[in-house]
Amino acid sequence: MLAVVTFALIVENKKEIEIAMMRILLLFILSVIPGMSMANVYDLPENGSRLIGELQEHLVQKGDYFQTISKQYNVGILELMESNPGVDPFLPTPGSTLIIPTQMLLPDVPRKGIVLNLPELRLYYFPKNGKQVHVFPVGIGRIGRETPEMVTKIKARIPNPSWTPPASIRKEHLERGEVLPAIVPAGPDNPLGNYAMQLSYGDGSYLIHGTNKDFGVGMRVSSGCVRLNPDDIEWLFNQTQYGDPVRVINQTVKISTEPDGRHIIEVHSALSKSELEMQQEKVVTMSANIVKFISQDDIDSFKANDALLTQNGLPVNIAL
Numbered sequence: 001m002l003a004v005v006t007f008a009l010i011v012e013n014k015k016e017i018e019i020a021m022m023r024i025l026l027l028f029i030l031s032v033i034p035g036m037s038m039a040n041v042y043d044l045p046e047n048g049s050r051l052i053g054e055l056q057e058h059l060v061q062k063g064d065y066f067q068t069i070s071k072q073y074n075v076g077i078l079e080l081m082e083s084n085p086g087v088d089p090f091l092p093t094p095g096s097t098l099i100i101p102t103q104m105l106l107p108d109v110p111r112k113g114i115v116l117n118l119p120e121l122r123l124y125y126f127p128k129n130g131k132q133v134h135v136f137p138v139g140i141g142r143i144g145r146e147t148p149e150m151v152t153k154i155k156a157r158i159p160n161p162s163w164t165p166p167a168s169i170r171k172e173h174l175e176r177g178e179v180l181p182a183i184v185p186a187g188p189d190n191p192l193g194n195y196a197m198q199l200s201y202g203d204g205s206y207l208i209h210g211t212n213k214d215f216g217v218g219m220r221v222s223s224g225c226v227r228l229n230p231d232d233i234e235w236l237f238n239q240t241q242y243g244d245p246v247r248v249i250n251q252t253v254k255i256s257t258e259p260d261g262r263h264i265i266e267v268h269s270a271l272s273k274s275e276l277e278m279q280q281e282k283v284v285t286m287s288a289n290i291v292k293f294i295s296q297d298d299i300d301s302f303k304a305n306d307a308l309l310t311q312n313g314l315p316v317n318i319a320l
Helices: 014-032 066-073 077-083 167-175 230-239 288-294 301-310
Strands: 040-043 051-053 056-059 097-100 103-105 113-117 122-126 132-137 150-159 195-199 207-209 220-222 245-249 253-257 263-267
Touching (some): 040 051, 056 066, 077 097, 103 253, 103 263, 207 230, 253 288, 263 301
Antiparallel strands (some): 040 132, 051 103, 113 122, 150 195, 253 263
C-alpha cells in the first residue's frame, strides 16, 4: 500500500515559504547529526550594532515546565524565569504564552574566543571567521563558591576527564553522609562529563566542562567551574584550541545606541552574594557610562527606570 503524507503550509508569500522550509531543514539536521551544536547561532551585527537575535514566544502545553522549555530553545532556566516573572517554573499555565529570551545585546568586550557574562549565565563563542556568535546557557558557581571574573586562556583540553575532588568538596559531601573517592574516573559517574577545558587562571582549578546530570545548566549550582550541556561542550571542545582567549565578566547592564537611532538597554539581576541577599530586592549598580547613557535628552526616563527596576534581562528601546 502506498502511504502518502501531505504537509500543508499556510503562507502568504514566497518569503514565508522559504523561512518555513529553512526551519524544517534545521530541525532535520539537528535530529540526525550527533554532537552538533545546539547553541543559538547569530550573525554578528555590523555598523556598530550590538543587538542580535529575535525574541520568541512559547505557547505552554500541558506537561510543559521550565526545564523542558529551556531545553527546547537551549536557554537557561534562570534567564527563562527572569524573562517571565511571576510564572510558576514547575506549573506554567497551559495556554499561556512565555517569552523566550533569544534576543540580546552583545557584551561590551572584544569579540574573540569565549566570553562568559556571569549575570546572564550565558557563554558567547566568537569563531575566528568573525561572522557569527554561538550562545550557550551555562551553570556557574553557587553562593560561597562563585565563578570569578577573569581574563585568561585555555590551558588544556581534556577528553574523558577524571575528577579529583578538592578536600573542601570531599568534606562537604562527608558532612552530608556521602563519601567521595579521591579520584572519580572517566565514565557515566563523572560530574565533568566527557569533555573539559582547563583555564590558566589561578592554580588551574577552574574548568569549562560538561555534565553527567540532567540538571544545573543555566543555574548557580557548581563549585566555581562552568558547566555546559553535553552536546554543547562537545561542539565547543572541538572548535577551541590551546591558548584561545577566555574572558569571564560581570555586566548586569548592557547598553547600545543602534545605527537606526534606538537606545537599547538590557538589565539583568545582580548575582547574590549571600542567602539573605537572594531574598532582597537588588538595586542596580551603574557605572558613569551607563548613567551618561540614560541621561541623554532623547531618553524616555520612565522606560529607563522601569528597565532598571524590573531587571528582566530583555533588551528594551528606551528612546523617546
